[in-house]
Amino acid sequence: MISKDYIILSPDGIHARPATALLKLSRQFKSVVHVAKNQKTVRLNSMLNLLALSPKFGETITVSVDGEDEQEALEAIGFFFTENLKDI
Amino acid sequence: MKGIGVSPGISIGKACVIRKIKSSIHEIPPESEADILKEVERFDLAVQQAVLDIEILLDKGKHTLLTEELAILETQIEFLTDPQLKEDVQIKISTEHKPVSIVLEEVIQGLIELFGQMDDEYLRTKAEDFNDIGKRILMHLNGGQATDQLLLPHDPCILIADDFSPSETISLDVTKVIGIATRLGGKNSHTAIIARSKGIPAVAGCGESLNQVCDNDLLIIDGLEGLVWINPDEANITKYTILQEEYRKHSEWLKSLKDTPALTTDGHKISLKANISAVEDMETVFEHGGEGVGLLRTELLFMGHESFPTEEEQFEFYQQIAGKSRQMPVMVRTIDIGADKQQPWLNLPAENNPVLGYRAIRICLDRPDLFMTQLRAILRASKFGKLKIMFPMISSLQELRSSKAMLMEAKKQLADEKISFDMDIETGIMIEVPSAALIADILAREVDFFSIGTNDLCQYTLAVDRMNEQVAYLYDPYHPAVLRLIQQVIQKARHNQIEVSLCGELASDPQATLLLMGLGLTGFSMSAASIPHIKNIIINNSIERARVVAQKVMLMEDSEQIKTYLQLINP
Numbered sequence: 001m002i003s004k005d006y007i008i009l010s011p012d013g014i015h016a017r018p019a020t021a022l023l024k025l026s027r028q029f030k031s032v033v034h035v036a037k038n039q040k041t042v043r044l045n046s047m048l049n050l051l052a053l054s055p056k057f058g059e060t061i062t063v064s065v066d067g068e069d070e071q072e073a074l075e076a077i078g079f080f081f082t083e084n085l086k087d088i
Numbered sequence: 089m090k091g092i093g094v095s096p097g098i099s100i101g102k103a104c105v106i107r108k109i110k111s112s113i114h115e116i117p118p119e120s121e122a123d124i125l126k127e128v129e130r131f132d133l134a135v136q137q138a139v140l141d142i143e144i145l146l147d148k149g150k151h152t153l154l155t156e157e158l159a160i161l162e163t164q165i166e167f168l169t170d171p172q173l174k175e176d177v178q179i180k181i182s183t184e185h186k187p188v189s190i191v192l193e194e195v196i197q198g199l200i201e202l203f204g205q206m207d208d209e210y211l212r213t214k215a216e217d218f219n220d221i222g223k224r225i226l227m228h229l230n231g232g233q234a235t236d237q238l239l240l241p242h243d244p245c246i247l248i249a250d251d252f253s254p255s256e257t258i259s260l261d262v263t264k265v266i267g268i269a270t271r272l273g274g275k276n277s278h279t280a281i282i283a284r285s286k287g288i289p290a291v292a293g294c295g296e297s298l299n300q301v302c303d304n305d306l307l308i309i310d311g312l313e314g315l316v317w318i319n320p321d322e323a324n325i326t327k328y329t330i331l332q333e334e335y336r337k338h339s340e341w342l343k344s345l346k347d348t349p350a351l352t353t354d355g356h357k358i359s360l361k362a363n364i365s366a367v368e369d370m371e372t373v374f375e376h377g378g379e380g381v382g383l384l385r386t387e388l389l390f391m392g393h394e395s396f397p398t399e400e401e402q403f404e405f406y407q408q409i410a411g412k413s414r415q416m417p418v419m420v421r422t423i424d425i426g427a428d429k430q431q432p433w434l435n436l437p438a439e440n441n442p443v444l445g446y447r448a449i450r451i452c453l454d455r456p457d458l459f460m461t462q463l464r465a466i467l468r469a470s471k472f473g474k475l476k477i478m479f480p481m482i483s484s485l486q487e488l489r490s491s492k493a494m495l496m497e498a499k500k501q502l503a504d505e506k507i508s509f510d511m512d513i514e515t516g517i518m519i520e521v522p523s524a525a526l527i528a529d530i531l532a533r534e535v536d537f538f539s540i541g542t543n544d545l546c547q548y549t550l551a552v553d554r555m556n557e558q559v560a561y562l563y564d565p566y567h568p569a570v571l572r573l574i575q576q577v578i579q580k581a582r583h584n585q586i587e588v589s590l591c592g593e594l595a596s597d598p599q600a601t602l603l604l605m606g607l608g609l610t611g612f613s614m615s616a617a618s619i620p621h622i623k624n625i626i627i628n629n630s631i632e633r634a635r636v637v638a639q640k641v642m643l644m645e646d647s648e649q650i651k652t653y654l655q656l657i658n659p
Contacts, residue, residue: 007432011391015210016163023166046172047163048199054208082394 002074003064006081013056018085019047025080031067033077089297091269093314094280097289098332099267100325103305104245117185127181127188131174134228139168141224145255160217160278161255167221189229196222216278220253246307248298257282267309269316271298283311291316342620346377350623354630358605360623361417361613363591367405370412372616377623380416380474382539382613383591384409386423386462396433396458402465410473417474419539419613420466421518422459424448424480443553448481453490463498470510477513478539483521485530492534516587520544525573532584539613540577542592546570565594566647566654571603575642578608589613599654601625606638625658 010018026033026044033044037059042049044063055061063081065074118124146153146161153161167173173195180191200215246267257278265288273279273292283290289311301307301318308317308328312335317324350358361382362373373381389397389405409418425431426439426447439445452459466477479491495515502509516537519525525545532538546565547554554563564570574590581588589611594600596614601622604612612622637657644650 009391009394009432012210013208016166016214017159020159020162020166046170047166048170048172051211051214052202054206054211056208 001064001066002070003062004074004078005060005062006078008055008057008059008061008085009081010085011057013054013059014050016047016051019050021084022077022080023047023050025076026073029065029067029069029073029076031065031070031073033073034064034066036062036064089294089316089318091291091294091298091314091316092274093290093311094273094275094277094292095268095283095288095290096312096335097287098311098328098335099246099289099309100328100332101244101246101266101307103248103301103303103307105301105303106247106249117187118181119185124182124185127191128178130229131177131181131188131192131225134225135168135174137228138221138224139165142168142255164217164221164255167217168225189226192222192225192229213277216251216253220255223253224255246309248301248307251277251292252279267307267311269294269298269301269307269309271295342624345620345623345627346375348377348623348627350379350626352605352626352629352631352634354632356605356631357610358626359589359611360619360626361419361589361611362616362619363613364616367408367412369616370409374414376616376619378416378616378619380413381409381418382589382611383478384418384420386421387425390423390425390431390433394432396461399461399465399468402462403468406466406469406475407472410469410475413473415474417476419476419478419516419537421478421480422449422452422462422466425451443547449479449487449491450481452479453487453494456494459494460498460501463495464502467498467502467509467513468507470513471508475510475513476537477515478518478537479516480518480541481521481544482517482519482531483523485527485534488517488531488534518544518591519577520548522549522573525577528577528580529583532580532586535586537587537589538577538581540574540588540590540592542570542574542590542594545573545592549573564647565592565597565600566650568642568645568647568650571607571642571650574604575607575638582608587611596622598622598625599651599658602629602634602637602658603641603654604638605629605631606634606636606641 008014014022023044034041035044035050035053037053037055040053042053044050063074063077065077067073118127142161142165146158149158176195177188177191180186180195181188184191196218199218203211203214203218206212244264244266246269247265248269249271251270251272268279268283268288268290270279270292271294275292277292280290280292289309291309291311291314294316298316306319308320308324310328320328350360352358359379360377361380362369362376362378363383363385364370364373364381365385365388389402406420424447425434426436426442426445434451436446446454463477466475469475477495479488482488482491492515499509499511514536516535516539517524517531518541519528519538520541522545524531528538542565546552546563546567549570550562550564550567552559552562554560578588588609590604590609591613594604595612596618598621602625605626614622641650641653644653
């Protein structure tokens with residue numbers, strides 16, 4: 001398993017639109033993805049859980065990926081947090 | 089009947105009451121393993137059908153729905169197919185042995201409560217979506233058909249309902265609906281937002297008294313005051329027919345002002361510009377008759393970037409703005425950030441008192457690398473339009489001189505590199521710190537224009553953080569101290585024959601327009617949508633009258649007196 005921390009760069013935090021995009025992205029990989037904030041961890045396959053975690057602008061979240069394509073998955077998700085998110 | 093006016097306008101017409109019938113199907117609680125499995129299967133099937141409904145809606149609306157509306161529907165599909173939702177339902181059925189429709193209602197209710205408590209307003213509104221998907225699944229559990237097109241009579245009517253779900257509001261046929269009144273909801277509910285965007289008068293939050301309304305009752309809806317009249321008498325109908333006509337004329341009048349110059353009745357020209365922060369905003373500026381941009385905020389360009397945007401990235405932004413500016417002036421404010429708006433590329437340490445700390449021009453002068461990049465980008469774009477440069481938060485002459493020296497250096501670099509730009513680009517400052525207002529005469533000699541930022545000027549003058557709810561009531565731009573500073577800045581600018589405008593919220597406050605004109609202000613900058621309202625005041629008044637108003641106000645002792653007086657003269 002590998003993991004990395006990201007700071008939320010979208011001023012509105014993770015709202016429905018970025019959340020939908022993030023879920024779609026993580027579904028492309030075989031690995032299991034979890035996100036955590038303040039010791040609370042949810043699996044990245046549920047919009048409800050992701051919104052309930054409610055990551056806000058400037059907060060740090062930890063992404064952990066476990067599976068055969070974990071390297072690739074973390075790279076793609078990392079790119080989402082550092083690049084795509086600011087345009088949504 | 090009194091509710092909350094959520095979409096202005098008046099409509100008179102027949103009521104069409106939409107009542108929702110609660111499911112009356114009796115279900116048997118599942119006991120055996122096989123029963124439980126069957127209930128879960130029923131749930132899965134209903135969800136599949138519900139997803140199909142929404143996919144059909146999405147497909148039909150591909151070209152007609154707004155992006156936000158499409159996003160709502162896509163999010164609903166995510167919710168419907170959410171593994172957590174399925175898991176919650178499954179566990180409840182198997183442990184509590186309740187039929188699926190009851191379990192579903194409980195789970196949805198739980199979600200509504202969970203999100204209803206969140207401190208994020210956006211997430212709280214998701215409760216409406218949960219309600220929506222819950223009802224949709226329930227309908228399919230009961231073998232129902234999709235009824236997304238609300239069944240409306242052929243004649244135009246006023247819709248009465250508890251509230252509308254997002255998917256219902258989206259499918260509302262505006263040619264048939266002339267007004268809306270709901271028992272629940274408020275200014276930010278889906279119904280309100282859609283009604284405003286479609287221009288349908290609407291009143292929300294009417295409460296239980298709305299239940300008295302029957303189909304075909306004659307109704308009057310006043311979406312500005314939030315009033316609903318049931319079967320009104322002749323006198324009332326006449327009164328509202330006149331009001332309706334007036335409202336229609338007034339909005340058409342405001343629209344028609346687009347190309348009317350903002351001249352007072354005695355021929356004085358006032359310049360009305362817009363505050364914007366993105367390229368897309370340029371269109372709306374001209375739609376509302378704005379004469380350029382009085383404040384281009386550049387912070388959006390810098391926010392949410394991992395690294396400081398390059399000169400090329402910045403240049404592209406300013407160039408696009410200039411390209412769309414129709415050769416009208418655009419005042420570009422250099423970056424205005426501080427520790428309260430954390431940037432990953434700047435890595436500012438937290439401060440106890442960020443509004444009084446390391447921010448805006450202070451950062452720029454401390455970090456010439458960042459400042460120079462922005463100045464070069466603005467200068468390079470200046471040959472594509474009438475850009476002006478504006479420095480924020482200037483508090484002393486020294487700061488102004490250092491900023492101008494940096495600008496000179498940027499100009500020199502570009503000239504050496506043989507890159508063309510507007511050599512005579514106008515340079516000005518924001519007056520938003522009391523010290524700058526007090527030395528306005530000194531500063532005026534060295535700039536081309538002033539722009540008064542009343543939001544910060546007020547906060548710094550009165551020592552009030554307006555974001556702090558406990559002291560927000562002290563934040564008052566009509567405080568004589570603030571007005572005196574504004575007066576002084578305008579006077580000094582005029583003595584030195586430089587341009588002076590005002591770009592804070594006060595510029596769009598109709599109560600302040602005459603007062604500011606009377607103090608000698610000739611430029612206002614505000615949100616584009618406010619421009620027609622302010623223009624309407626200007627063209628109906630004379631400078632002479634404005635001067636009298638200003639003279640009276642400046643003699644008054646406290647803001648309550650001032651506000652009462654201004655209300656009295658601005659009916």
